Amino acid sequence: MSYTSAIPERDPRFTDYHPSLTRQAALAEANRCLYCFDAPCMQACPTHIDVPAFIKKIASENRLGSARTILDANILGASCSRACPVDVLCEGACVMHRYNREPIQIGMLQRYAMEGLHESKLPLPFASAPDTGKKVALVGAGPASLACAAELRRQGIAATIFDARPLPGGLNTYGIAEYKLPFGVALHEVELIAALGVKIESNVDVDAGKLAELESEFDAVFLGMGLGEIHRLGIPGEDKGGVTDALDLIAGYKDGSLNSVKGRIVVVGAGNTAIDAAIAAVRLGAERVTMLYRRGPEQMSAFQFEYEHATLEGVHFGWFVQPIEITGRAAVDGIKLVRMEAVDDGSLVPIAHSEFILEADSVVLAIGQATHTKFLNGKVQLERGRVIIDRKTGQTSNPKYFAGGDCTNGGREVVDAVADGKRAGIAMAAWLEAQHADA
Numbered sequence: 217m218s219y220t221s222a223i224p225e226r227d228p229r230f231t232d233y234h235p236s237l238t239r240q241a242a243l244a245e246a247n248r249c250l251y252c253f254d255a256p257c258m259q260a261c262p263t264h265i266d267v268p269a270f271i272k273k274i275a276s277e278n279r280l281g282s283a284r285t286i287l288d289a290n291i292l293g294a295s296c297s298r299a300c301p302v303d304v305l306c307e308g309a310c311v312m313h314r315y316n317r318e319p320i321q322i323g324m325l326q327r328y329a330m331e332g333l334h335e336s337k338l339p340l341p342f343a344s345a346p347d348t349g350k351k352v353a354l355v356g357a358g359p360a361s362l363a364c365a366a367e368l369r370r371q372g373i374a375a376t377i378f379d380a381r382p383l384p385g386g387l388n389t390y391g392i393a394e395y396k397l398p399f400g401v402a403l404h405e406v407e408l409i410a411a412l413g414v415k416i417e418s419n420v421d422v423d424a425g426k427l428a429e430l431e432s433e434f435d436a437v438f439l440g441m442g443l444g445e446i447h448r449l450g451i452p453g454e455d456k457g458g459v460t461d462a463l464d465l466i467a468g469y470k471d472g473s474l475n476s477v478k479g480r481i482v483v484v485g486a487g488n489t490a491i492d493a494a495i496a497a498v499r500l501g502a503e504r505v506t507m508l509y510r511r512g513p514e515q516m517s518a519f520q521f522e523y524e525h526a527t528l529e530g531v532h533f534g535w536f537v538q539p540i541e542i543t544g545r546a547a548v549d550g551i552k553l554v555r556m557e558a559v560d561d562g563s564l565v566p567i568a569h570s571e572f573i574l575e576a577d578s579v580v581l582a583i584g585q586a587t588h589t590k591f592l593n594g595k596v597q598l599e600r601g602r603v604i605i606d607r608k609t610g611q612t613s614n615p616k617y618f619a620g621g622d623c624t625n626g627g628r629e630v631v632d633a634v635a636d637g638k639r640a641g642i643a644m645a646a647w648l649e650a651q652h653a654d655a
Contacts, residue, residue, distance in 0.1 A: 224472030345372030358386020360621030361440035367641025444588030453542030462493035462582035479577030490582035610640030
């Protein structure tokens with residue numbers, strides 16, 4: 217199936233925040249690298265890409281060879297080159313910092329290598345191993361499941377992914393800002409992985425009954441369903457028209473169903489997803505976009521570079537305020553806030569008589585996602601709604617079940633989910649082989 221045929225024409229308001237490197241710029245940047253032995257950038261990458269090796273291949277003008285080195289470690293190398301917070305991972309560990317020099321642009325060089333592969337229209341440089349007769353069901357079509365399925369195919373194990381959405385890719389497809397990770401890049405990666413023989417069944421809601429079917433039909437199950445819905449504030453007025461959540465806003469403009477945003481937009485939350493939604497609202501035509509957070513800028517969970525980007529885009533910020541009501545008749549006309557202050561123990565308390573109303577035409581919630589594990593119905597051990605796994609193998613308390621990604625860690629980076637999926641794929645293959653040997 218061609219998933220890229222579903223891609224809407226790209227909105228010029230959401231073109232790449234950073235343009236691709238030209239051949240000349242890539243060669244110049246690659247030749248700055250010191251090709252460190254025991255490179256700290258490689259250790260800082262959750263998938264441990266051999267960074268010096270792939271950069272050296274770019275320097276020697278072996279662009280496709282560079283892509284293969286990346287893919288050996290990270291099957292979603294294209295997405296991660298765009299979505300990874302390289303400032304705090306590989307580039308943050310670059311030895312150039314010791315010499316007060318700019319770090320090597322590892323993310324941009326990785327993107328250059330992966331774009332070379334994609335532009336060539338070549339398949340992934342791997343072949344599936346001979347069929348072992350074993351088969352695995354994977355729940356969710358996000359980065360963890362895709363990485364796991366690719367590894368299983370390389371080990372000769374049949375892999376079928378079940379996902380509730382019309383298109384696979386998880387948050388790579390639906391939840392990351394288009395100017396960071398375009399719809400087409402995420403879906404092209406899915407197509408390449410599917411070409412390894414991975415089956416993807418969309419529009420399938422895996423509930424407790426469906427999970428029981430999968431357990432009986434497949435030799436093992438991988439749980440990669442990510443997280444659930446955005447948390448609610450639990451205040452009066454949340455059911456009014458004009459209240460939405462950040463992921464729905466981002467998914468809407470990425471799939472072409474949302475073309476404009478009007479009026480005054482308030483985004484509640486201060487994480488990276490909140491910032492993606494706020495910037496999207498600005499670019500979609502909002503009159504004014506304000507992000508609200510109950511603490512100060514030093515405590516926000518968004519990366520500093522994301523915050524700086526948002527301010528450059530024209531997003532406004534309201535610090536130390538807590539929503540207590542969404543006002544309006546049938547639709548939103550404002551949000552009632554109370555000012556907060558820190559006390560001696562570091563906790564926040566409302567300031568007496570400090571309530572005020574901020575006018576708004578829409579409120580976008582971005583205060584974290586709930587877990588989505590109730591359907592597991594006791595199949596595996598959970599802790600605060602998260603699936604507990606052996607971090608070295610991804611195996612759960614139920615030996616037939618493995619897991620990875622946000623459903624196990626509460627929401628980290630795409631690259632962490634890829635690392636989880638690959639580890640689990642390798643461990644599942646070993647476990648299935650041992651089961652066969654014992655049979």
